[in-house]
Amino acid sequence: MIAFMSDWGYESYYVGVAKAVIKSIKPDVEIIDITHNVKEYNIRQAAHILQRVCKDFPSQSIFLVVVDPSVGTSRKPICMKTKNDMFFVGPDNGVFSFVGNNFGVKEVRILENQDYFYGSSPTFHGRDIFAPVAAYLASGVKIRELGSLLMNYEILRYRKPQKIGDTIRGEIAYYDHFGNLETNIPGKYVEEFLDHDAFLKIGQNQYETTFCRTYFDVRPGQLLIHTDSSGFVEIAINEGNAQKMLGAKAGELLEIEKVVTNKDT
Amino acid sequence: MIAFMSDWGYESYYVGVAKAVIKSIKPDVEIIDITHNVKEYNIRQAAHILQRVCKDFPSQSIFLVVVDPSVGTSRKPICMKTKNDMFFVGPDNGVFSFVGNNFGVKEVRILENQDYFYGSSPTFHGRDIFAPVAAYLASGVKIRELGSLLMNYEILRYRKPQKIGDTIRGEIAYYDHFGNLETNIPGKYVEEFLDHDAFLKIGQNQYETTFCRTYFDVRPGQLLIHTDSSGFVEIAINEGNAQKMLGAKAGELLEIEKVVTNKDT
Amino acid sequence: MIAFMSDWGYESYYVGVAKAVIKSIKPDVEIIDITHNVKEYNIRQAAHILQRVCKDFPSQSIFLVVVDPSVGTSRKPICMKTKNDMFFVGPDNGVFSFVGNNFGVKEVRILENQDYFYGSSPTFHGRDIFAPVAAYLASGVKIRELGSLLMNYEILRYRKPQKIGDTIRGEIAYYDHFGNLETNIPGKYVEEFLDHDAFLKIGQNQYETTFCRTYFDVRPGQLLIHTDSSGFVEIAINEGNAQKMLGAKAGELLEIEKVVTNKDT
Incomplete structure (x- = not known):
């Protein structure tokens, strides 16, 4: 099951195109939209929502999260696997810090293996990297095949309760x-x-x-x-x-x- | 087929979470969104829309309707079966009065059997009671297994044409x-x-x-x-x-x- | 795969009803929403979006496009097949001019065969003609069965780059x-x-x-x-x-x- 969240809004066609890419790779995968109305570029809001929704999704769920203000810079595309066997695919910009902290991190991989990419636009990693990688994970590709290990992923600063x-x-x-x-x-x-x-x-x-x-x-x-x-x-x-x-x-x-x-x- | 309507809006993650609960219970069920932009708490609008959409859905469809301003009070969670063999799952607050009146009511059950619940939050019956009950109905659970009969369900006052x-x-x-x-x-x-x-x-x-x-x-x-x-x-x-x-x-x-x-x- | 675009908005129930019609005809067809927030009646915007999304959808995709300000007039309901083996179902109001021009047109049929209609409302061809025709195409019905050939379809005027x-x-x-x-x-x-x-x-x-x-x-x-x-x-x-x-x-x-x-x- 792929759970999909972004800040693309419902008037854009980006969500539809990303789903077309996913379904072309893995036609029978279930895609559930969390929301595509995360406030533009609001990594913190996305991180909080993600932490809340996770626990209601089944084990082995793949979270595709595209709130990505720095697409096109050197920020890395990553996949995080947590200790409760959930996968998180998206940019390394802090959006996974709360789930990493809450559930514990098993490993983080940099998305480098272009066999699992769809295109090479410098500004639309949602369609070209994150969506196809989520689809290949759903097809049984192992996280270690995606790229090399990342030892330090980005952490958001926040007021710890x-x-x-x-x-x-x-x-x-x-x-x-x-x-x-x-x-x-x-x-x-x-x-x-x-x-x-x-x-x-x-x-x-x-x-x-x-x-x-x-x-x-x-x-x-x-x-x-x-x-x-x-x-x-x-x-x-x-x-x-x-x-x-x-x-x-x-x-x-x-x-x-x-x-x-x-x-x- | 589950037809899903709520006043949760598209910026919230509630719809996604309710779908995750449904798909965990009955992975191959079809879920069709009617709308999640019913005006907040507007039971009357939801009741009118429901009456209009029903006739275009196939027999045995299950309508999951969460417009529920009084969640957490003594208002009952119910399932109504109409004479045209449609099922309506949601709060007993009048939202089913027009379909009940139009199509005729076979029976109404109070949702009491906790075997078909998912959680026990006092404020999120959409996820914890209505969504899983809809999923179990789609899996073949009989309406009589859900709880005891309700003789008088809530009716909205309206100007009869x-x-x-x-x-x-x-x-x-x-x-x-x-x-x-x-x-x-x-x-x-x-x-x-x-x-x-x-x-x-x-x-x-x-x-x-x-x-x-x-x-x-x-x-x-x-x-x-x-x-x-x-x-x-x-x-x-x-x-x-x-x-x-x-x-x-x-x-x-x-x-x-x-x-x-x-x-x- | 049916790719669905309209100007109906997310607060309306029209999208849900059109999907119910499609799924009643062809239960296992994949429906992907492009967007339903095309600006009301904005044929030009829809035509541009359509041209952009097409190339990311697989061959044989069926595009159901309902931006239809002149529903109820003599404007024809049509199905266009392009040379890259995509199908476009919707009103003949220019919305398919850019894809026709870009990909080349194999044939255009007027939707006349009422065997593939669902209802006969003069104001809701989305539900009654376009959605069911898209579903029947997905079920294997041939384009020639839909109606007679149309030699001249509507073209939008635009500033050619x-x-x-x-x-x-x-x-x-x-x-x-x-x-x-x-x-x-x-x-x-x-x-x-x-x-x-x-x-x-x-x-x-x-x-x-x-x-x-x-x-x-x-x-x-x-x-x-x-x-x-x-x-x-x-x-x-x-x-x-x-x-x-x-x-x-x-x-x-x-x-x-x-x-x-x-x-x-």
Whole structure:
């Protein structure tokens, strides 16, 4: 199964052409689109999404990820194999740093073997290198046949989530269609705080909110903190748009502090 | 065949993840996307679209419909089987009221049997309940295995279309990409009025228009009434955008009155 | 393999319904979406995109193209077979003129044989004529069975690319998600100019730029001319949006003139 993600948008024909290349090599492979509306050139957003979707795909899945602002430079085309037996094909620009960190890296290969390329455009590695390599992997080609080992792959800098006492810090990973703000904070950090009130700080702003199980634990229009369906902490508004109300952006730092109330004493 | 509709949007990864769950259960099932751009939380729009698309899908099709503003509350997850042997999997929030009414209901089951669930997130029943249940149905699981019978399912309130003499009333169901306004009025109500002029009333506004067969029966920029490709009355403008010109919204009432002219006497 | 392109947009259910019709006729056919976000009624844009994507699809591919502003008039539904053994199914409105011109036409048939139709809506030939005909072709039906020969198909007027000395003229075909302006000028026209400076004229405006191999041959924010991954000349800005900066539109004429510098003497 090939899971396909890019920042090409749905008005372009690039996705269709990449699929034609894949299906010409391996006609019966399943291709599932994750999204092609990653914000242009936004490697960080792609890296966060990738980390979230992975765990719902079967073992041996091949992730084809083309968010590639530096195509045409010396940045390397790579394939990463993780310890949970997933394959990640795309540019070495940090987009695989979170999955590498989370699942552990078995090996990374530089895509050098032109037997598995389709064309040689300097600006469309999605079609010419990444798509055909994903298709050949799906056909049974071994990762070691793709090229030489890469010892150091690119890592994105990010705010590692941390919990000190009643204070949790992390960053905003991404927001969805509904304005729910997804963070990189593991849900288990907030488990013990369920039903408590909290202060949420983003930039210079501070908001009062509550640790909940679901959107409806607060009144419509109220801000809440809960663990989302991917296992990360999410900031949301019941029947509202948290991203718009808070004006928050992907990559911003956030701090959550449990409020100590009479209940606790 | 699974027909998939949601309000998740194309920038989210939810659609991809739901498909990964389906394909892990039933690898060779065909999944056809109806649309994932239903307006957020707009149950009525989804219900109207569903009614229109159904008749072009083969018998035994399974409709996976996730427009689910009240996920996490006590609203039930259900599967409806209609008398034309179609299956509808989604939340019991009224989204299936028009297909139930049109095609007749054989039975409705509450999705209770956790053998057919994938996960237990309180906020992502699309991935955890609806998608896997659709996949198991496609694999041959019987509807009676899903859970107990539900006697009363949710019904949306709507303006039932009516025709009294030369006056027809109904509501605006939906408008498409081109600004064509689709209504819930059956095309057969207007058959006898072909080529006649009409008054169209929406809210406080009244427009002069004509009953036509196709867009080109009037001049560019002119308003027309015709029967669309789904068999319902549509309001359109030849080479124009009726929704923008009329400022009409889904759910609004409309009244069409045939103009009696000399031709009739 | 059916390659599917339309101007229906992703919020409409038309694409899903057309696919249901295709899969009911030929369940195992592969359908690849090129895009459904062609600008409404923009035949020229569709024609340019089609010419670009073709060469990456395998022989015997069937292109289903529904950009059809004059559906319901006397414009004919057709199937064109080109000399590279590709099939093109859609309206006879000029959308196939560039592929016909580029690859050479073997024959064009009018779609008349109603055995291969699905329905008879006067406004939805996409579902009722084009989709089922594409499916029957994929099932092995011969083009001669579809209807009678058409001797003259519609041709779009366009600025044929030309090169006179150091001056090249053509038109803007299309711009993508990133604002890269694709032209109808073959890449081989500019090969000999690599690394030279150039004047680019669009409308009343003139810009200084450079012939490059890839985006990174100029500094961020700088305008460049290069051959894109489809083999045509493209105008782009390194890490920027050329369409927005130049305010250029599809269909506009452009002129590129090599600057004679000391290097040349």
